[in-house]
């Protein structure tokens with residue numbers, strides 16, 4: 171390829187030619203969409219008991235064998251599967267992450283990112299030019315309204331969030347001192363992995379898991395499986411109307427980043443109104459550092475723009491948001507994950 175010119179002799183600090191590194195970055199979505207295809211077809215599940223020929227796999231997942239071979243060969247070239255003999259593929263530790271029941275499985279995440287998220291990312295220029303949500307522009311509805319009308323997409327979204335968040339939620343429960351809090355309300359808590367981690371780590375506490383009706387329905391099983399039915403009440407509703415009252419802490423984990431400032435302030439004001447006099451607000455998000463360092467939140471920020479019209483924020487932006495909703499930001503507690511707990515009290 172004739173892309174190399176005067177840069178031929180210039181290498182990055184990692185020893186790679188800039189043009190080569192740039193080409194890898196440009197084509198990274200080819201790899202992620204190949205991972206999506208394998209996740210959607212459930213290939214990793216069929217390799218759990220040992221290697222399979224392409225024909226066996228094609229029969230199992232309903233695919234064209236020669237095309238499936240090309241997918242498997244491409245994914246083996248980046249370490250996701252391995253060709254153990256010609257036309258016969260086995261799994262690898264990377265490939266095992268795509269098994270449906272692997273601990274913290276990423277199958278649902280790969281499926282979600284490869285479908286509507288990918289389409290919306292294709293419209294990212296619209297967002298950059300206008301500040302508008304690329305998903306809304308493309309689908310003529312918001313992401314959460316779309317999920318309400320598409321049961322399969324809604325299930326994949328909840329599964330992706332639950333699986334991805336489990337470790338992060340354990341790290342949140344470990345990083346923040348919840349002593350002194352009797353009743354916590356997990357606002358838009360999804361299937362309840364965070365409130366489960368918190369209640370398990372703090373046996374004297376009780377809580378309320380709050381989300382939209384469809385999600386609360388799906389959370390019944392996980393709260394029961396965690397043995398928390400007696401300490402965790404399930405309440406369905408819309409946080410733009412109200413949130414359950416009487417909690418002495420309101421926790422919102424990866425919720426506020428879905429929304430622009432106007433909507434975020436409306437949600438936080440409802441928490442302000444619902445909490446006890448000296449209640450605490452706990453926002454769990456990635457706080458964007460003010461430097462050039464790589465930080466996952468900086469890329470996630472663009473996904474928030476494209477999918478929800480939301481954003482990841484700096485500490486100063488959280489301070490302003492809190493103040494606009496009647497809170498004072500009191501502390502930021504880092505966790506072992508990229509998430510921090512941003513604590514506020516009523517002003």
Ligand SMILES: C[S@@+](CC[C@H](N)C(=O)[O-])C[C@H]1O[C@@H](n2cnc3c(N)ncnc32)[C@H](O)[C@@H]1O
Nearest residue numbers: 331335358359360381382385407408409423424
């Ligand atoms: C990104 S998920 C975060 C879920 C969970 N807190 C976690 O950390 O995994 C955002 C959540 O907001 C919920 N949600 C969206 N709109 C809502 C509304 N109007 N009222 C209540 N919950 C809502 C969604 O159902 C979803 O569970």
